[in-house]
Amino acid sequence: MADCxxxxxxxxxxxxxxxxxxxxxxxxxxxxxxxxxxIPGCFFTKNGEATYDRSIAALARDHGIC
Structure with missing residues (x-):
């Protein structure tokens, strides 16, 4: 897909x-x-992305869901 x-x-x-x-x-x-x-880094906030933790739990924490 390098021809995107x-x-x-x-x-x-x-x-x-x-x-x-x-x-x-x-x-x-x-x-x-x-x-x-x-989860890809672009789904996270700037601070959340900077942790490089791409787990679903990290995404939920980053967005204050849990």
Whole structure:
């Protein structure tokens, strides 16, 4: 999927600070994290994303759900 026509736009909107080959390739990023039982960094607040904890529990804490 490296030929994503939206990659440049996605990179402008990407809030994830982790450096990887999937930045800007949202479909690949979401699929990777889903397969790992994780949530992509862009679902978190800035502070939540900075913890690099991609668990569902971390997302809930980050958004004050639990």
């Amino acid at each position: 026509p939206n990659k440049e736009k996605n990179l402008k909107d990407c809030t994830c600070t982790y450096s990887c080959g999937k930045r800007g390739l949202c479909c690949e990023c979401v699929a990777h994290h889903r397969a790992s039982g994780q």
